[in-house]
Amino acid sequence: MQPTLKLIRIVDVAKKTTLAKSTIWLKISQGKFPRGTKLSPAINVWKESDIDAWIDIQFSSHTLASE
DSSP: OOOOOOEEEHHHHHHHHTOOHHHHHHHHHTTOSOOOEEEETTEEEEEHHHHHHHHHHHHHHHHHHHO
């Protein structure tokens, strides 16, 4: 059974990552953060699993860099 797909908006992405919305948009433009999907001109969403994976990578990269 596949996990349920959960979509989250920029406010929730910011809360989950503790990054400011402007920082998220900057990282997206730099190719350092997952791109969301535009549902309408004003609505962008991300798969929560993509954000969770990005967070996991940040912790594993940080752990490796500090060893």
